[in-house]
Amino acid sequence: MAMRGYAMHFYILGPFEIRVAGTVVPVTALKQRAVLATLLLDPNREVSVEHLNRYVWDGKPPAAAHSTLPSYIYRLRQIMRPIPGVKLTTGVLGYTLHLDESSTDLGGFRALVIEARAALDGGDAPAAVACLRAALSLWRGNALSGVPGNLLHQEGRFLESERVAAYEELFAAEMALGNTRKIIPELLKIVSLYPFHESFRAQLMLGLYRCGRQAEALQNFAFIRRKLADELGIEPGVELRELQKVILDQVPPERVTLPSRAA
Structure with missing residues (x-):
């Protein structure tokens, strides 16, 4: 089953958290949370400054947004420095959060759902059920809870549709097994x-x-x-x-x- 041997550090499927060795790393500034959440929704890809500003200021970035955003990035780099395998880099258009996607609960959830669907395609319903239950156990509440902004809350609702689909597939597989x-x-x-x-x-x-x-x-x-x-x-x-x-x-x-x- 997916996820074995990986340490999960970023939690967005419920209350927003960073953990290192099981200890919560505080990100108290709401704008920093919004920056990190936006980057976590698109890991290992460059996210433009314009996109970040739009999400961080909920569609209405102030004139000083372009000069303020680098300070949030700088503080996030300090916070994430102790996390192994994670790096936040500056690109031509914006910033990229480099990480193994299995270090996020969203990445783990999606990997397990993919594994479940492969098991179903191979006729292994019990394995599919196990993967789907493991995937759904990663949800701790509403996605992106504790992150400000209507745009990010909308992203959380999009993620909820993936949760719903996984439940539908779980119940169908359980019923197929009797x-x-x-x-x-x-x-x-x-x-x-x-x-x-x-x-x-x-x-x-x-x-x-x-x-x-x-x-x-x-x-x-x-x-x-x-x-x-x-x-x-x-x-x-x-x-x-x-x-x-x-x-x-x-x-x-x-x-x-x-x-x-x-x-």
Whole structure:
């Protein structure tokens, strides 16, 4: 499995932190956090001064931004000096944060998801489940928590979509292995966290149906239908409507499947 033998130093999948040998290294200045977070989103590539200024000042950099940014870079270099294998260099257009991407929780998450998908392609669902669970365990909360700015918070929401996709693939793989009853509590929790996410609701409905809980599956459809109508003014999508129909028609559960969303 990916990540063995690597020391993780940068944490952005939750509260923003740097750790060295398990000890948190404080980055108290909010602008420095924003600079480092922006660089961590695009490691080992030169990030332009214009891009950094836009993210650090949330789209409205002051006239002094170009002269202020180097001071933040200088302080970050001092902070990161003790971290092995990490270097922050100056280029023609901006700055590059050089590191092994496995030293970030985001890099570790993505590597494990790739490994899981390769295992699924090779027909090894148990290995895929193990990788996906390891990947999801790296999340500690909302991505980029504690970093200022709407632009970086938007990046955090983009990262959240990767987390959602990994959960979808995990539940699909567990159900393919016959572990449906085991994951029902997880599905119940996930739909409470993502109440408008129709794919999770479909997985829960199918899981309940396969466990002989047809009435609960249909109650879940009724719930999401009301919620979508009341709060968004829309009807459930085709997937949920078709799933409701096959449950009402009492199609044998083993013959009911959901579309795959693996990337």
